[in-house]
Amino acid sequence: MPKPSLRDALLDAGFDLLHAGGYAATGVAAIAAAAEAPKGSFYNHFPSKEALAIEALNRYAASRRLDMLAEPGVAPLQRIRNHIDHLHADLxxxxxxxxxxxxxxxxxxxSAAPEVTAAASAALARWCALLAGAIRDGQQAGEIVSGLDAGAAAQLIVDAWEGAALRAKADGDGTPIDNVTAMIFDRILSVR
Amino acid sequence: MPKPSLRDALLDAGFDLLHAGGYAATGVAAIAAAAEAPKGSFYNHFPSKEALAIEALNRYAASRRLDMLAEPGVAPLQRIRNHIDHLHADLxxxxxxxxxxxxxxxxxxxSAAPEVTAAASAALARWCALLAGAIRDGQQAGEIVSGLDAGAAAQLIVDAWEGAALRAKADGDGTPIDNVTAMIFDRILSVR
Incomplete structure (x- = not known):
């Protein structure tokens, strides 16, 4: 039976390389090398690069702290602010x-890795749904304007965040994230 | 001297493969094969894959019809609608x-192709600037609410479009584009 520690090392290395370099650009050999594991050992622990990528994506999703959006005892708008602050600090x-x-x-x-694409899409959809719930709670609490479609607004926020993250990534600069954060609260949710 | 037609075939094939598959996933050999060109001939026409990718990006940028955003004789809000409709049809x-x-x-x-990343970032910045100009024109024409920072709103629209394009791509479904289009006009620009 393979040692658990080698599997963990492969997953840790794969997480970092896939996050920094992307799916297509990251090979199994590079992951094994970064984990200081023999290349052949990779397939003792993961059936495929795709399988490791899905585990990495699940780990990433857990670290997004979507639970903040439904945190008991915190006002809805503050939950959204806390969540956005958490994402910003991580970027x-x-x-x-x-x-x-x-x-x-x-x-x-x-087409390169359809299960990875589907997992990313599902993660974005789950994020949209939890954010929509927090917006709805904020509307019921009178913190967020009532005329807004919470589901449509949540999708707009997630899309805008992803676009800003792309621009921030390309430039290595947080200005797009500052802009989208201000616009989420000032314009989309109209709460400042 | 290399035949111009082979260079064009390499650029055409590279454009399609890079757009569909991404930069890292698309190799010079695949581009040459799709162009029905000997692999060795690639470097007679382009110094690198990066150089071809930048030409492809410039061709893509020209096809975005950013000129629509400043089209003479068309009302500013209609220019923005025409441009968004054009982008939607292309997706x-x-x-x-x-x-x-x-x-x-x-x-x-x-880090894989810094000049390609910089070119993509510059293209997004140019789009933001031209869109901000159209928003400002719309504000002066009384078509768009005056209290809005045109530059910040343009960035929000571009970011939201990019995020929606990602989700639409992952799912092969236009629903995110329909949502962002409605939200651009209803919520961000408040014109419906």
């Missing part, structure tokens, strides 16, 4: 150069 | 599966 921690793994994977060719 | 023509080349290239690793 900034890598100088914006890694971008959002959801968007990175969604931007790559769907 | 739809490929079943949304190719996405936007600007966003696709910006999403890939900046």
């Amino acid at each position: 900034a921690a890598y100088g914006y150069r890694r971008g959002c793994m959801f968007g990175n994977f969604a931007a790559e060719s769907p | 739809a023509a490929y079943g949304y599966r190719r996405g936007c080349m600007f966003g696709n290239f910006a999403a890939e690793s900046p």
Whole structure:
């Protein structure tokens, strides 16, 4: 039976390389080398690069702290602010150069790794749904304008965040994230 | 001297493969094969894959019809609508599966092809600037609410479009584009 620690090392290395470099650009050999594992050992632990990428995406999704959007005892608008602040800090921690793994994977060719594309799409859809819930809670609490379609607004926020993350990544600069954050609250949710 | 037609065939094939598959996933050999050119001939016409990708990006940028945003004799809001309709039709023509080349290239690793990343970033910045000009014209014409920062709104629209294009690409479905289009006019520009 393979040692759990080698599997963890492959997943850790794969997570970092896939996040920084993208799916197509990251090979199994590079992942094994970064994990200091023999290349042949990769397939003792993962059936395919695609399988590792989906585990990495799930780990990334868990680190998005979507639970913040439904956190008990916190006012809805503050939940959204806390969540956005968390995402911003995470992008900034890598100088914006890694971008959002959801968007990175969604931007790559769907035909190269259809299960990875589908997992990224599902992660974005789940994010939209939880954000829509927080917006609806904010509307019921009188914090967010009532005439807004919460589902449509949540999609707009997620899309705008992903686009800003792309521009921030390309430039290695957080200005697009500052802009989208201000516009989410000032313009889309009209709360400032 | 190389025949111009072979160079054109390489650029045509490269454009399609890079748009559909992305930068890292598309090799020089595949481009040459799609152009029915000997692999060795590629470097008679282009110094590198990066150089071809930048030419492809410039061709893509020209096809975005940014000139529509400043079209003489057309009301500013209608210019924005015409431009968005043009972009939507182009995404739809490929079943949304190719996405936007600007966003696709910006999403890939900046370290793999820094000049391609910089060209994608510059293209997005130019788009933002021209869109901001049309928004300003619309504000002066009384078509768009005056309290809006045109530059910030233009960035929000471009970011939201790019994010929606990613989701549409992942799913092969235009629903995210329909949503962002409605939200651009209803919510961001408040004109419906």
